[in-house]
Amino acid sequence: MDSNVNNFVINIATANGTGSQSSNLVILHTMFEMGIPVSGKNLFPSNISGLPTWFIIRASEAGYQAPGDKTDIQIVMNKDTWEKDITNLESGTIIIFNEDAKLPVDRDDCFAFGMPMTKMARKINPKMAKLMANMYYVGGLAHILGIDSNDILKAVKSQFKGKEKAIEMNMQAINEGIAYASENWDIKSDFKAESRPKDSDTFLIEGNEATALGTIYGGINMLSWYPITPSSSVAEGIIKWLPELRTAKDGGTTCAVIQAEDELAAAGMVLGAGWAGGRGMTCTSGPGISLMSEFIGLSYFAEVPGVIWDVNRVGPSTGLPTRTQQGDLSMLYEASHGDTQHIVLIPGNVDECFEFGWKAFDLAERYQTMVFGFSDLDLGMNRWPTKGFKYPESEMDRGKLIRNQQELDAVPNYGRYRDVDGDGIPYRTLPGSGIDPILYRGTGHDEDGVYSEDPIVYQKTMKRLKKKIDGARDNLPSPILREEENKELGIIFYGSMENSITEIDDILESKGFSVSTCRIRALPYHSELESFISRHDISVVLEMNRDGQLYGILRKELPTQLLKKLHSVAYSDGMPPRARLYSEKIISVLEELK
Amino acid sequence: MCPGCGHDQISNVIIQAAWENGLPPEGIAKMSGIGCSSKTPAYFLGKSHGFNTVHGRMPSVTTGANMVNKDLTFIAVSGDGDTASIGMGQFVHAIRRNLNMVYIIENNGVYGLTKGQYSATVEKGSKKKKGAVNTQNPIDLCAMALNLGCSFVARSFSGSKKQLTALLRAAISHKGMAVIDVISPCVTFANNDESYRSYNYVKENDEVLHIVDYISHYSPIEEVDIPEGQFKEIELFDGSKIILETIGSNHDTTDVVSALTAVHEAERNDKHVTGLLYYNGEIPTTTETLGLTNAPLCSLNEEEGRPSEESLIEVNQRFRSS
Numbered sequence: 001m002d003s004n005v006n007n008f009v010i011n012i013a014t015a016n017g018t019g020s021q022s023s024n025l026v027i028l029h030t031m032f033e034m035g036i037p038v039s040g041k042n043l044f045p046s047n048i049s050g051l052p053t054w055f056i057i058r059a060s061e062a063g064y065q066a067p068g069d070k071t072d073i074q075i076v077m078n079k080d081t082w083e084k085d086i087t088n089l090e091s092g093t094i095i096i097f098n099e100d101a102k103l104p105v106d107r108d109d110c111f112a113f114g115m116p117m118t119k120m121a122r123k124i125n126p127k128m129a130k131l132m133a134n135m136y137y138v139g140g141l142a143h144i145l146g147i148d149s150n151d152i153l154k155a156v157k158s159q160f161k162g163k164e165k166a167i168e169m170n171m172q173a174i175n176e177g178i179a180y181a182s183e184n185w186d187i188k189s190d191f192k193a194e195s196r197p198k199d200s201d202t203f204l205i206e207g208n209e210a211t212a213l214g215t216i217y218g219g220i221n222m223l224s225w226y227p228i229t230p231s232s233s234v235a236e237g238i239i240k241w242l243p244e245l246r247t248a249k250d251g252g253t254t255c256a257v258i259q260a261e262d263e264l265a266a267a268g269m270v271l272g273a274g275w276a277g278g279r280g281m282t283c284t285s286g287p288g289i290s291l292m293s294e295f296i297g298l299s300y301f302a303e304v305p306g307v308i309w310d311v312n313r314v315g316p317s318t319g320l321p322t323r324t325q326q327g328d329l330s331m332l333y334e335a336s337h338g339d340t341q342h343i344v345l346i347p348g349n350v351d352e353c354f355e356f357g358w359k360a361f362d363l364a365e366r367y368q369t370m371v372f373g374f375s376d377l378d379l380g381m382n383r384w385p386t387k388g389f390k391y392p393e394s395e396m397d398r399g400k401l402i403r404n405q406q407e408l409d410a411v412p413n414y415g416r417y418r419d420v421d422g423d424g425i426p427y428r429t430l431p432g433s434g435i436d437p438i439l440y441r442g443t444g445h446d447e448d449g450v451y452s453e454d455p456i457v458y459q460k461t462m463k464r465l466k467k468k469i470d471g472a473r474d475n476l477p478s479p480i481l482r483e484e485e486n487k488e489l490g491i492i493f494y495g496s497m498e499n500s501i502t503e504i505d506d507i508l509e510s511k512g513f514s515v516s517t518c519r520i521r522a523l524p525y526h527s528e529l530e531s532f533i534s535r536h537d538i539s540v541v542l543e544m545n546r547d548g549q550l551y552g553i554l555r556k557e558l559p560t561q562l563l564k565k566l567h568s569v570a571y572s573d574g575m576p577p578r579a580r581l582y583s584e585k586i587i588s589v590l591e592e593l594k
Numbered sequence: 595m596c597p598g599c600g601h602d603q604i605s606n607v608i609i610q611a612a613w614e615n616g617l618p619p620e621g622i623a624k625m626s627g628i629g630c631s632s633k634t635p636a637y638f639l640g641k642s643h644g645f646n647t648v649h650g651r652m653p654s655v656t657t658g659a660n661m662v663n664k665d666l667t668f669i670a671v672s673g674d675g676d677t678a679s680i681g682m683g684q685f686v687h688a689i690r691r692n693l694n695m696v697y698i699i700e701n702n703g704v705y706g707l708t709k710g711q712y713s714a715t716v717e718k719g720s721k722k723k724k725g726a727v728n729t730q731n732p733i734d735l736c737a738m739a740l741n742l743g744c745s746f747v748a749r750s751f752s753g754s755k756k757q758l759t760a761l762l763r764a765a766i767s768h769k770g771m772a773v774i775d776v777i778s779p780c781v782t783f784a785n786n787d788e789s790y791r792s793y794n795y796v797k798e799n800d801e802v803l804h805i806v807d808y809i810s811h812y813s814p815i816e817e818v819d820i821p822e823g824q825f826k827e828i829e830l831f832d833g834s835k836i837i838l839e840t841i842g843s844n845h846d847t848t849d850v851v852s853a854l855t856a857v858h859e860a861e862r863n864d865k866h867v868t869g870l871l872y873y874n875g876e877i878p879t880t881t882e883t884l885g886l887t888n889a890p891l892c893s894l895n896e897e898e899g900r901p902s903e904e905s906l907i908e909v910n911q912r913f914r915s916s
């Protein structure tokens with residue numbers, strides 16, 4: 001049995017808009033700064049104020065980042081969910097509750113500790129009692145876990161940057177909370193938070209801010225966006241960092257930001273920017289992608305570069321706007337009518353959010369097409385550790401761009417859509433250059449860009465487009481493989497499932513399975529995937545959706561002889577993947593096979 | 595194009611105006627949506643790049659292109675279906691942003707390309723050769739542009755070559771959004787005499803606001819009919835001039851209320867008012883409002899477009915210590 005030092009799950013139940021997020025981040029950052037492997041997940045509702053919110057903090061010496069299967073310490077602050085929050089707990093759970101809610105805690109099998117949080121907060125500041133009350137559970141928690149108030153101070157300071165009065169008041173509340181708990185709570189818990197040597201390079205950041213920085217280092221010239229959870233913070237991150245990082249010598253900015261009238265317009269602006277030789281991007285979520293589809297097809301067919309960053313939330317339709325899923329993958333890969341196929345980059349951690357943020361532009365220009373970044377709410381809106389972002393290892397790749405007559409003369413038999421090099425990728429010239437002007441169009445066109453409905457011309461174009469995108473496979477981020485000797489079972493997964501995979505792997509190993517893993521980082525899939533599947537007896541495609549979207553794509557594209565080895569485990573309920581749940585799903589599929 | 599289509603006449607005026615204004619073809623970007631009208635960029639200014647985009651969404655593509663290359667002169671062609679129905683949202687917002695472009699609506703009251711359905715600009719009670727009567731109120735795109743604060747609003751007729759050329763030349767010189775709603779008869783689906791956008795109807799019912807002339811900044815002694823009566827001069831951003839010769843009432847192009855009055859009065863009398871309805875050269879364009887650097891963004895090199903490695907070290911460090 002694992003020790004309870006630095007191994008526990010805290011669930012904090014509050015209402016949206018009560019300021020509890022500050023308290024929760026103070027706890028998270030305190031433990032992080034103490035060097036404890038910790039992760040935090042915010043389960044928030046789709047409204048501004050009043051609806052229930054849960055914040056899950058998990059400390060795990062093994063570094064597990066999944067939300068955890070059970071709660072060890074429950075904090076109850078929200079009257080609306082009070083009863084349910086308490087009833088569902090396993091026996092032996094520690095409960096910290098706000099006595100001023102005047103609601104019962106009928107769980108004799110648990111250890112319940114109350115504190116008059118609102119009353120105490122009122123004494124510090126009557127007007128802000130509701131907000132301040134949340135700092136008292138920080139104090140109570142600190143007492144139980146044995147966290148020193150000095151360790152909390154740093155996190156409070158960073159939370160309330162420079163606002164001395166706020167820092168002072170919040171610390172007072174926390175200290176009063178600690179004092180109250182030590183005087184009134186008779187508790188013998190072995191859940192402890194213990195400092196570990198902390199790697200001083202590591203810091204926490206939301207995936208979306210990492211993406212934002214990545215795009216800025218990718219030379220983004222035009223951001224168009226229409227607000228939608230959970231992608232807005234990508235745009236807000238870009239807007240935040242542009243003045244510092246992208247102001248030219250003359251004081252002007254080198255990236256235009258436009259809040260578009262809708263996603264149709266946002267996508268159109270991306271195409272316009274790419275067509276005119278700039279690096280345009282928009283960020284959105286599923287509903288936005290649905291609206292953008294027509295333009296995505298135009299980008300594919302007229303071969304115009306652009307980047308769309310999709311932060312997946314739960315669909316279909318408006319779905320669960322503030323919950324997470326991997327439900328957009330098949331839509332992205334084949335978005336728009338007719339035969340299409342798009343490059344999709346799938347980050348699994350914040351470092352890749354940054355890296356794919358800049359790389360997407362290089363690939364878009366290299367392949368003259370729309371490139372997607374595919375993240376999700378869990379990765380995008382929660383904070384994850386990084387040791388620091390790495391500067392792009394190569395200069396910007398502008399692809400086959402002809403800028404002057406000399407360059408044009410160097411291309412034999414040039415035509416805008418002629419495959420001169422045999423890789424399916426044609427050369428392009430830019431408006432304003434005067435070099436080989438053509439009228440770009442979404443209608444059929446021949447190798448010179450001239451309107452055509454000729455069957456042979458059309459068929460040839462479509463074949464070349466296929467060749468072009470297929471040819472990108474092995475230039476896209478390759479899968480991350482971790483393989484066992486005996487090649488029994490392979491798990492193929494992607495994106496934020498990364499945060500649960502180590503734990504899933506450990507659970508499966510503890511049940512006697514020997515597990516290799518393969519994390520896909522792009523579509524169309526890399527050739528290494530095929531060899532991974534060949535090498536293993538059985539491969540399971542593990543994903544967070546109902547229908548097994550990656551599995552479906554692979555079934556369509558893999559050589560037939562590999563298909564019998566491939567199985568799907570797909571499940572989605574809006575929650576980030578809990579390791580035990582997904583492990584059980586895998587086991588039941590494996591058992592069916594026996 | 596069907597022989598006699600108004601859109602063809604407009605294409606010829608575009609060629610003429612671009613040439614008379616001395617625009618180098620590589621400096622022009624031709625933009626369009628989808629429709630008979632939007633196909634016309636294939637037939638003019640062959641030495642300029644163009645983008646025949648998707649139905650109703652040309653303004654957004656133009657916006658993106660304008661952001662990364664503000665030195666291009668955007669001449670855009672749209673239809674009344676393209677603008678007043680599927681593209682209404684983008685039209686409105688391009689005006690709000692005062693995007694620096696010429697936006698020509700080739701307005702025939704029908705969807706030509708899909709074989710003659712009514713568009714949203716067609717007059718109430720209109721009857722095509724075949725089919726039902728239109729029962730809905732029309733959308734007047736000039737009135738709408740005026741209400742939205744558009745910086746240059748004009749109406750003309752594809753058959754009024756001189757007026758249209760002068761207006762278009764001025765629109766090209768204008769810095770900001772220039773909307774020209776051009777009545778452009780569809781000879782195949784809506785040229786019956788009772789149709790308000792047929793050649794015969796327009797000829798009879800064109801209320802010309804003033805005689806428009808344009809003098810470019812580089813040749814002040816260009817051949818212009820010097821007006822005999824009252825006239826007004828408007829100096830444009832690039833030093834060129836519009837000369838408006840008064841006929842009948844004295845229209846004030848700086849007053850949006852009189853512009854709206856002119857449009858609504860004409861509508862009430864089943865007429866078309868043509869000429870320069872409104873002009874305001876003082877409104878900042880999108881790129882000005884955004885404070886872009888002077889060089890077109892598409893021309894930036896590695897060093898100008900990507901922050902330094904040192905800056906990233908500094909960013910990482912700041913996260914670590916916060």
Ligand SMILES: Cc1ncc(C[n+]2csc(CCOP(=O)(O)OP(=O)(O)O)c2C)c(N)n1
Binds near residue numbers: 628630631672676708
């Ligand atoms: C998304 C979409 N819906 C419908 C169409 C079919 N369509 C093509 S042109 C057109 C109407 C064009 O009318 P207008 O803009 O007035 O141009 P005109 O042909 O009259 O010049 C329609 C509905 C389309 N191309 N795309």
Ligand code: SF4
Binds near residue numbers: 596601631707781783
């Ligand atoms: S159908 Fe009408 S609008 Fe289209 S080309 Fe013919 S005349 Fe012109």
Ligand SMILES: [Mg+2]
Binds near residue numbers: 675700704705
């Ligand atoms: Mg029309």
